[in-house]
Amino acid sequence: xxxxxxxxxxxxxxxxxxxxxxxxxxxxxxxxxxxxxxxxxxxxxxxxxxxxxxxxxxxxxxxxxxxxxxxxxxxxxxxxxxxxxxxxxxxxxxxxxxxxxxxxxxxxxxxxxxxxxxxxxxxxxxxxxxxxxxxxxxxxxxxxxxxxxxxxxxxxxxxxxxxxxxxxxxxxxxxxxxxxxxxxxxxxxxxxxxxxxxxxxxxxxxxxxxxxxxxxxxxxxxxxxxxxxxxxxxxxxxxxxxxxxxxxxxxxxxxxxxxxxxxxxxxxxxxxxxxxxxxxxxxxxxxxxxxxx
Amino acid sequence: xxxxxxxxxxxxxxxxxxxxxxxxxxxxxxxxxxxxxxxxxxxxxxxxxxxxxxxxxxxxxxxxxxxxxxxxxxxxxxxxxxxxxxxxxxxxxxxxxxxxxxxxxxxxxxxxxxxxxxxxxxxxxxxxxxxxxxxxxxxxxxxxxxxxxxxxxxxxxxxxxxxxxxxxxxxxxxxxxxxxxxxxxxxxxxxxxxxxxxxxxxxxxxxxxxxxxxxxxxxxxxxxxxxxxxxxxxxxxxxxxxxxxxxxxxxxxxxxxxxxxxxxxxxxxxxxxxxxxxxxxxxxxxxxxxxxxxxxxxxxxxxxxxxxxxxxxxxxxxxxxxxxxxxxxxxxxxxxxxxxxxxxxxxxxxxxxxxxxxxxxxxxxxxxxxxxxxxxxxxxxxxxxxxxxxxxxxxxxxxxxxxx
Numbered sequence: 106x107x108x109x110x111x112x113x114x115x116x117x118x119x120x121x122x123x124x125x126x127x128x129x130x131x132x133x134x135x136x137x138x139x140x141x142x143x144x145x146x147x148x149x150x151x152x153x154x155x156x157x158x159x160x161x162x163x164x165x166x167x168x169x170x171x172x173x174x175x176x177x178x179x180x181x182x183x184x185x186x187x188x189x190x191x192x193x194x195x196x197x198x199x200x201x202x203x204x205x206x207x208x209x210x211x212x213x214x215x216x217x218x219x220x221x222x223x224x225x226x227x228x229x230x231x232x233x234x235x236x237x238x239x240x241x242x243x244x245x246x247x248x249x250x251x252x253x254x255x256x257x258x259x260x261x262x263x264x265x266x267x268x269x270x271x272x273x274x275x276x277x278x279x280x281x282x283x284x285x286x287x288x289x290x291x292x293x294x295x296x297x298x299x300x301x302x303x304x305x306x307x308x309x310x311x312x313x314x315x316x317x318x319x320x321x322x323x324x325x326x327x328x329x330x331x332x333x334x335x336x337x338x339x340x341x342x343x344x345x346x347x348x349x350x351x352x353x354x355x356x357x358x359x360x361x362x363x364x365x366x367x368x369x370x371x372x373x374x375x376x377x378x379x380x381x382x383x384x385x386x387x388x389x390x391x392x393x394x395x396x397x398x
Numbered sequence: 399x400x401x402x403x404x405x406x407x408x409x410x411x412x413x414x415x416x417x418x419x420x421x422x423x424x425x426x427x428x429x430x431x432x433x434x435x436x437x438x439x440x441x442x443x444x445x446x447x448x449x450x451x452x453x454x455x456x457x458x459x460x461x462x463x464x465x466x467x468x469x470x471x472x473x474x475x476x477x478x479x480x481x482x483x484x485x486x487x488x489x490x491x492x493x494x495x496x497x498x499x500x501x502x503x504x505x506x507x508x509x510x511x512x513x514x515x516x517x518x519x520x521x522x523x524x525x526x527x528x529x530x531x532x533x534x535x536x537x538x539x540x541x542x543x544x545x546x547x548x549x550x551x552x553x554x555x556x557x558x559x560x561x562x563x564x565x566x567x568x569x570x571x572x573x574x575x576x577x578x579x580x581x582x583x584x585x586x587x588x589x590x591x592x593x594x595x596x597x598x599x600x601x602x603x604x605x606x607x608x609x610x611x612x613x614x615x616x617x618x619x620x621x622x623x624x625x626x627x628x629x630x631x632x633x634x635x636x637x638x639x640x641x642x643x644x645x646x647x648x649x650x651x652x653x654x655x656x657x658x659x660x661x662x663x664x665x666x667x668x669x670x671x672x673x674x675x676x677x678x679x680x681x682x683x684x685x686x687x688x689x690x691x692x693x694x695x696x697x698x699x700x701x702x703x704x705x706x707x708x709x710x711x712x713x714x715x716x717x718x719x720x721x722x723x724x725x726x727x728x729x730x731x732x733x734x735x736x737x738x739x740x741x742x743x744x745x746x747x748x749x750x751x752x753x754x755x756x757x758x759x760x761x762x763x764x765x766x767x768x769x770x771x772x773x774x775x776x777x778x779x780x781x782x783x784x785x786x787x788x789x790x791x792x793x794x795x796x797x798x799x800x801x802x
Contacts, residue, residue, distance in 0.1 A: 231663035
């Protein structure tokens with residue numbers, strides 16, 4: 106017995122925490138990329154996560170395309186929407202205080218959420234777990250649904266791949282260089298404005314991907330993004346704004362901490378993340394993995 | 399405070415004087431629908447309740463004794479402070495005469511106090527806590543559609559009688575969840591069952607797998623869901639994924655609305671038993687009314703909360719008509735209690751001295767996908783709970799209005 110609960114129960118709660126953490130990690134990863142490379146505080150991230158789930162639902166409902174197709178198509182569609190937003194709106198705010206971008210994307214989030222709320226109501230729409238991943242296996246200490254196992258594996262893979270691309274490849278080095286000194290990079294013949302657009306599109310495509318993955322677990326609901334976004338911002342702040350590795354690690358870690366709170370003091374489970382945020386900011390204001398400003 | 403009190407007595411006096419002159423205050427009967435317009439309870443109340451109130455006004459002819467009726471609405475965001483601020487503004491500035499609906503028991507209990515202090519009328523349809531006609535009862539409040547005692551007595555009792563004698567609760571951590579857990583616990587114990595434990599989760603928690611694993615570990619035969627709306631939907635969905643029911647435990651959705659079933663789909667929710675005061679497909683009258691509703695509501699069928707709003711507003715207007723005044727809230731509610739209730743969707747009924755509206759409740763079971771023949775064809779009747787058994791008897795009431 107550890108703190109009054111059995112090791113089996115503790116193991117299962119850790120695992121459940123990791124599953125929730127994978128959503129935090131994927132969402133905060135997109136935010137970190139967008140902030141780190143573009144200096145935009147993308148408040149529309151939650152709404153685009155919602156949009157990702159809805160696109161999956163539309164694909165199933167109107168085109169008969171199931172989960173696997175949606176996993177590919179929905180991020181593409183939302184990525185294009187993101188590119189459109191960047192080209193037509195965010196681009197105009199380039200060079201201004203990040204606060205303007207925050208206000209713009211916050212407004213967009215409210216519009217997207219309001220439109221879906223009006224059309225589909227707040228309780229959401231059902232979306233089934235794909236046949237191949239239904240059921241689960243008995244791990245001895247818990248019954249693990251196959252779909253949740255898939256969520257962990259897939260999101261870890263996505264996180265590592267994203268980290269690798271930005272930190273270890275030529276494309277990533279262009280991106281990082283463009284944020285340091287856009288004029289110089291442009292002088293080398295790199296089309297910096299398009300690179301910014303593509304980065305934003307990739308960031309929101311990650312949100313859409315998380316949305317598709319969340320659809321079978323929760324439901325496709327207009328409120329799913331706004332329920333998530335505040336926690337995810339807390340994750341980004343704790344990890345350090347713009348730090349990609351930081352957001353991945355903190356995402357998973359906070360999922361686990363929140364999961365444990367649900368066992369030891371469930372009433373506090375929706376505030377624990379913010380308590381940690383306050384503590385971290387008091388000790389290290391740039392976040393755990395952030396560079397000091 | 400003395401100034402406040404004498405000011406109030408002046409108000410009451412002038413109200414009495416004007417009611418003697420048979421007048422409506424401000425030449426307008428104004429009904430405020432206050433509920434969740436954008437959150438987890440918006441589908442079961444929300445704009446649907448506003449429409450239901452408007453339908454009642456239309457059926458009444460749009461006027462009481464020549465005075466026009468107006469319906470307004472606001473979003474209380476499920477927060478008691480937001481709700482009571484709106485209520486104060488409605489009563490003091492906007493000349494609202496009656497507040498209707500108010501899901502989220504913590505908000506309803508706050509409005510209950512505000513309404514009493516302003517001597518207006520409060521018609522509860524959305525909130526469930528049986529305290530509203532128990533120790534918090536008020537001469538200005540009528541609790542219309544259902545309450546936690548009725549839910550415990552319906553679903554809770556049925557589940558215990560079917561052999562579910564050990565329970566574990568997943569409880570929404572606020573007035574409603576706590577009241578429901580309390581009332582169901584009493585029923586479980588009275589019928590020889592045992593409660594093994596409970597976990598209190600925050601309102602609007604998105605992931606329930608952690609709480610469900612705790613319930614699973616308790617080895618209770620029944621997991622009682624003392625939550626509502628989006629929380630219930632997410633719990634049932636996660637329970638199906640984690641194989642809780644396949645593992646031999648039974649889920650008891652203590653408060654399930656038709657809008658929840660719609661969001662879950664029948665594949666996940668089939669076989670679930672639930673108590674409801676209203677189902678759109680019960681008889682010709684409910685079907686006719688529901689058609690009017692769904693034609694104007696994006697083809698969504700009404701929940702029992704929305705149906706209750708219609709029925710309550712209609713009866714309120716009848717009482718105002720009969721008094722020829724809306725000025726004195728307590729007098730209007732007294733009149734509502736004297737008059738028998740009668741409308742197409744709740745049938746004949748009455749309102750007790752404690753403010754409890756009395757009508758039959760129904761125990762339904764959710765159909766399987768094969769049994770469902772048309773959109774929103776979700777329930778089959780298990781048992782009708784007659785009006786005299788459906789609600790807490792006055793002899794058990796803690797309400798000070800009940801003379802013993």
